[in-house]
Amino acid sequence: MEPFTEAQIRAAFINCSQGDASRIKLPADFAATPWSDLDYFGWVDPSAPLRAAMVVADEDGLRAIMLRKADRVSGRGAMRASLCQACLTSHPAGGVSLFTAAYAGPSGRNGNSVGELFCSDLACSLYLRGLRRPRSGGVRVEETLSLQERVDRELRKIHGFVRRVAEPSTAGR
Numbered sequence: 001m002e003p004f005t006e007a008q009i010r011a012a013f014i015n016c017s018q019g020d021a022s023r024i025k026l027p028a029d030f031a032a033t034p035w036s037d038l039d040y041f042g043w044v045d046p047s048a049p050l051r052a053a054m055v056v057a058d059e060d061g062l063r064a065i066m067l068r069k070a071d072r073v074s075g076r077g078a079m080r081a082s083l084c085q086a087c088l089t090s091h092p093a094g095g096v097s098l099f100t101a102a103y104a105g106p107s108g109r110n111g112n113s114v115g116e117l118f119c120s121d122l123a124c125s126l127y128l129r130g131l132r133r134p135r136s137g138g139v140r141v142e143e144t145l146s147l148q149e150r151v152d153r154e155l156r157k158i159h160g161f162v163r164r165v166a167e168p169s170t171a172g173r
């Protein structure tokens with residue numbers, strides 16, 4: 001994706017207050033972000049490990065959504081390897097987290113949200129390119145798809161998630 005500045009990112013949040021958008025801390029190495037290897041920009045607040053965000057660029061321009069990261073995936077299967085729903089990287093326990101986003105607008109302010117399982121570090125793009133590897137115990141599902149096809153699938157998933165956050169009335173369609 002194209003590089004974006006901190007100011008552009010903070011101005012792009014659609015599902016939180018301006019105060020929240022200004023409070024989230026960017027990664028310490030933000031200046032060294034490898035934009036050309038990223039399909040979307042996601043990060044966990046270095047000062048608040050349950051706060052995260054993702055930024056996408058699509059036909060509607062730049063959109064950022066605030067996420068709440070569950071501290072653990074509970075219930076059956078929590079200890080097993082699990083699969084990121086965007087890049088389909090299989091991680092050992094803890095490598096995938098449930099990220100929840102409040103809907104944009106009144107629906108979100110009334111407490112409604114949508115959640116999805118993504119790589120815990122929101123670095124799907126790097127896993128797809130082999131630039132980051134899951135901790136041992138996780139594997140990339142062997143696929144015959146090209147990198148471009150896998151990136152397209154990842155972006156369909158991420159853009160679909162952001163669209164659900166942006167337009168709650170179309171959720172489920």
Ligand SMILES: [Zn+2]
Binds near residue numbers: 085088119
């Ligand atoms: Zn992923």
